[in-house]
Amino acid sequence: MVGYGGTVLGVKEVKEPRIYSCNMESSQSKRSASFSEQTSQPLSEKDMEELQSTLPPDKKLKAGREYIWNRKSKRKAEYWKYYLEYVENGKLRAECKFCPKTFADDGNLNGSKNVKNHAESCLGNPINIEKQKGKEKQTKLYFDQEHESSELKCGSRIINLNDVREALIHMIIVDELPFKHVEKPGFRHFVQVACPQFHIPSRVTIARDCLKLYYSEKEKLREMFKTCQRISVTTDTWTSIQRINYMCLTAHFIDNDWKLNKKIINFCPISSHKGEAIGKAVEACLEYWGIDDKLFTVTVDNASSNDVACAHLSRMVRRTGCINDGKNLHVRCIAHIINLIVWDGIREHGVCIDRVRNAVKYVKNSPARILRFKDLVKKQT
16 A cells, blocks of 8 residues: 555545455454444455555465555655555554554554654665665775885775674684673773774674574575585584583585585583483484485494494484495594504503603702703703
């Protein structure tokens, strides 16, 4: 609905307001005094098409809602063209054309402040999106010092405040900083000097943004898995100082660009370190990501519980499908094998290693001994 006082979409002006119901059925409902004399008429297919044409492509008329068509009104404000009016429980309401929000629409009782504010801030409105882009970007001068001389080169570039905020979230995650880092006085002073126009969000907002980024990256990873043919996983378990058992599951795969990727797909507490518990946890994670039918190998250390876990996963891949029926599913970690070999060698020569360690401790326990040791080294050289 674009206008209220004149012709709308080629429909001539009528004296009486007409109320249409999208459920294609005639409806008579109790209305307030302002609508007591109005009659409800079914909405024809042509009228529905015309009314729908005033909405964005992704917006649909809601079934059962009694929309008002060609109502005379003194409202001349530009923002009213972004709303559809309808009657609900005898009260007039306005529905935004670009989002699901609705507002009380009786000018005598409710006013139009909320309707106006929403029209100017609704992110679904293309006009507001263009305005927001203009606010978020600004051109700034910058000086680039050349390496071969001390001269400064002046130029200009556009600073996008959204990019600055995304960079802040990236810093919090990559550097493993606490959320309250943004509220520290040193950081706030740095931002005020570097980019005064940037509004520093609170730690609650930063936590919310990090969670949004997590969900966004999660969906991207899910789409990547759909294009992969085979995925190998590695897993390990340990117990924290709080006596909580944890398991980490990492997926290794080659994407369409023939690049090897390594992504952590699960990090969760588990009931115990028993093989059956590990196997069920891995199976549940693979089914959640939808890659249980793409499992290629499982790399684990030589613990006996992992043999039981791999046996459980072997039964799973026989149902979902795997190369060679999962006979080569279990791969033992080479790093763990090398570590065991090294420890066996240390135990074989433990006496010699202990003598060297004790000699180093003896020298380092006193500054005078360190100086004496350095003097002896110089004499030997």
